[in-house]
Amino acid sequence: MIKKEKLVLTTLLMMLFIKGFAQMSESGKDRPLSDNSFAPDSTYKVHLLAARTNLIHDLLYVPQFGFAYGANIQLEYYPRQGHYTYNVGFTFSNHRHWDDYKFFQIRDLQFELRRYFKGGAAFTGTYLGVYAEGTIYGIGFSKTKGWEGEGGGGGLSVGYVWPLNKRGNLRMEVSASLGVFYTRYDPYVYGNPITGIEDNLYYYDYQGESSDFKKRNHQFTWFGPTNAGLHITYDLFYRKSQQKGGSR
């Protein structure tokens, strides 16, 4: 049932995106979108919402696991004016190689507040952000190396955005994040860790009394680099704005 719902939603999203792109292309042909040089009293469009993907997340290679492609989707909301934007991102990968005892499943949701140094709602150039994220994950590299857990963190991000085309609706971005990530997790193994019997089941790597067992009893805290990005951004929606004369 959940799979069906996912399929329907994914299809719906794709259709809406395609439709949005088509409308955008028709309504804003060859007009720079973040350009402030419109004539006075004319109507123009400024970006409202953009989709972004982090290519590093999309094409991730993980040592001991291999190529672990995923899907990273971010939506950035641009206010009418000012320096700040609001960004929400989701990274999803769902690799389950049962025959090789390898798993790479990530669900990461991130919220970010960005401040672009360039003003006037341009939202390009260098920015500094603050982010918070929550993650659930299941990672397994072999019969004896597996971890499942949840975590969260936050920190600062810095990046630089530049347009890739004349209109500016397609942009490239590089970014890096620094912060803290805290996770509670359980290591797991294939087969019963007490008996050593491989019964096609995965077990918590725990050999104590069952009554003493506590889930997510392991924890790990990381301070330092938390993310790196090479992003492609594409504007999805625009809002109409009126030039009332003078520069903004």
Add this chain to the structure above:
Amino acid sequence: MKRLHLILYAIALSLSLQMVSCIEPELNLSGETTPEILPAIEIDMNVMWDIDAEWSAEWYYGWDEKDDSIWGGIGYDEPKSYQVRRYFTGDDPRARHTEVDAFSIEGTSFRRLFSYGYYDMLFWNDIESKDGTQVLVINETLDSVTATTTGTHALAREIFNMVGSGEKVSESEIVGLKNQPEILYSAYTEDVFISRDLSDYVYDPVENVYLKTIETELRPLVYIYLVQIVLFNNDGRIKGINGNTAMSSMASGVNLNTGHTNNIPSVVYFNTRLKRNIEVDGRDCDVMGGKFTTFGLCDMEPYTRSDSNYSGSRGDLKNYLLFDLVFTNNGVKTYSVDVTDQCQKQAHGGVITVFIDCGKLELPDDPEIGTGSLFIPTIEDYSNVNWEIEF
């Protein structure tokens, strides 16, 4: 803007669904899986054929097709099905049996789920009698299972008073004879421990069960004796036989748990045939022969149960072979021969041989007053017949 809101909602919903979609593999706690997966125990029973029986004695009687049709083959047949009694004693291997799980199985191997703790297990074979009449009587209690036999002919008690074989017949004029038991095997395994440690088991991924194989040995509780009575110097004096034959002081029952025979002597009735003109040690003889089965000698088989040892006493009982001879004047006499030594040397079955010099036998004086046999077909047919019997 409405469309934008719709998209945002859809995206939020989609992300939520993706976020909560399950992370695999599902993890188990090793200690928690054991109570839910009861181990299956596979029992393999080996039938013990190499019983300590003495078959090296000279066998004159032979065993032809007619013998085979009357008494069956000489050896043991492997049973096809078994009764199983499973006694769960919980955490105490010495606890008394308070419950029993009874079932039957085909073949000598089976698989069944067990709870954690100690078990005692008893097996014995089902009886397959040709005519559907079972001689063996199984007496079950939670503590033990014993086997006895049904009764058949009787004997006038004078013979035992005379030979002092030990049978207690004080209150009766006759002695009941017992039928021969069918071949019976049993195996009793105590203290089968079903642990929670799954390393004691082998996992069967096909049937998703933990397996533990326990081998147990089925031993015979009924032994086979071949009896031959060589009649030499029979110059027509012995006309024939009526087939009445019996062996005294054999155990009347056996405990299936221990294999130990009881100390209640009984006389086992069996039939014999006469074959003429058989060469025995260079002489032309007539040979009576037959087969009988028995639990064995009284108080036989030492055993250990619940760490207690019992060696058995083998009380001072004499084994007599009793048989009828029909003389040429139609008179019948019942004879008794002490075969105690042969029986004790062949406690688990063997060949019992008796030589009779017919030239020394006297013809019954007056066969008209009765058959002369001390064997009584049924109790109702009994009439007190006194005969001088030569031993």
